[in-house]
Structures are given as structure tokens and as C-alpha cells.
Amino acid sequence: MSGGDGMASEDRFYEDIVVGSEREIGRHQVSRDEIIRFATDWDPQPFHIDEEAARASVFGELTASSCHTYSLSSLIFHRGTARLRTVAMLGMDSCRFPTPMRPGDEVRLVQTILEKRRSGSRPHLGIIKGRTQMLNGAGETLMEMTSNFMVEARPSS
């Protein structure tokens, strides 16, 4: 982790984001209850909410919904870089879920900045392309996403 674009105690703007920098955004311990609660609300497939059905599934145990994995990345970002002046998520160039998230996983979110450019039509905004990886304790990749999002430029610039 180079953390080259740090400034954790202040607001971070477009100008503070360093292309090529990699940082650990944060960690989170995933509980069985969290997996079942999320899936009950948003993705109530038997293998996400019922231990017995999960044992009969391709994974052989309870696994989290991909919606949960993605949403958890958002929550870890919020906790870890609450002061990054993000204004909109534009989308993903790609997103993979190679290994499912499971109860007890201690997940770790790492972001690498791939590109940045100022918006042509709205120069007070910038567009960032980043790669976000969520890893479990064994170092397996739960999510790898390349996404594009907008951030504010520093007001004085």
C-alpha cells in the first residue's frame, strides 16, 4: 500500500487522487446474520438464507448475495474514506465475483487508481477509473471491479 493520496483527516478532492496509488480502504468481519438479513431483503434465494438449502447448493454452504458483496464494498468505502468528495457512481467496466463471501470472512478492500480526467462539460468535476478488490482472510478474491466515478474538484482550483 503506497497510500500516496492520503489526507485522511481532510476532505479529498480530484486533485488529491494519485494515478497508480494503491490503498487499503478498510476491513469488515462478515457475520452469518448479516448475510441472511441482506439476502432476505434483496436476494432471497434459498442458498443465501437457509443453511440446509445452502448445504445442497453448488457451494455446499451459506454464501452471500453478490448484491451484498457489492453493497459492503460501498459501506467500507464510506467508513474508510468518508471525506472523499464522490458525487456519483457511473458504472463498472467489469465486475467479477470469483469466490463467494461466507460467514466469518474477514474481508479487506483495496483500491488502485487507474486513470483520472477532468470532466469536459463540468470542469468542477473529475472522472476517476479505479480497480477495487475485496479479499478474504485467505487472500482469495471475493470481488474485483473496475469502476468509474465522479468526484469534486477543489473549489479554489
Next chain:
Amino acid sequence: MSGGDGMASEDRFYEDIVVGSEREIGRHQVSRDEIIRFATDWDPQPFHIDEEAARASVFGELTASSCHTYSLSSLIFHRGTARLRTVAMLGMDSCRFPTPMRPGDEVRLVQTILEKRRSGSRPHLGIIKGRTQMLNGAGETLMEMTSNFMVEARPSS
């Protein structure tokens, strides 16, 4: 909507999925409370949870988290095609959120099947590539995703 791969009252397997078919999966009315509740749990940025902060944001009004938009698509799939024998979400080739989801939106989810192939290593499973669009009442695209997921083949085949 051709609905060529219908069979709503029975389980639907790999063999029932028709490449090129397009179907409306379902609809959902989005409330202000739902947007704030989701974002409070998973993406608590001010413009997702606070009307006043949202008025000062780039969109000028309360908008849903992209995590909420994606998760809602999962819920509409579950309600609309609960009997499709899906076993895993593999990931997205791309996903865009061109227009944010807003309170009061009556959203509509449409899926087009792009490709299907049987798994080489696990012939009792198939891999489907589909394009999923979520539209609001004005016909604007809230989400357009090309994703890959696994489904069960019919046990007798």
C-alpha cells in the same frame, strides 16, 4: 417482449432459456423511505439519505445508491422468475447507471438472453450471458448490465 422462454408456473432450467428472447421480469414502485433505508445501511452519503444535502448535490434531489439499484434488480428477478434455477452470479462484463433512481420511480426490469453454453467441467450446469435493463416510467435507463450467471440443467437431460 417475446417471452419465448416462459413457463412461469414450473421450474425453468438451462434448456428452457432461449437465446435472443427478451422478457419483462417485473416492476417495482420505489419509495423515498426505501431509498433512505437502503442508503443508511450500505451507502450513507448525504445525497442518498438527506433531502437538503441532496438538493445541493449534482442531481439536485434525492437519488438512490447504485448498490440499491443493483440490489433491487435482484429482488425483481426473484419475484418475477423465482423458479429459474440460478445457482451463482459470476459477474458483469459491464454495468452502467446512466440516470439515477429517484423516489416515486415506477421501475421496469427487462432481460434479453445473449448467449448460453453448457459448463465444460460441470455439464449439469450452464452459463448464461444476459443483458438486464432497468427503466423508469419515462423510459430512461437507470441500469444497463451485461452479466454472466450459472443455472442448473434439467436433471433428466
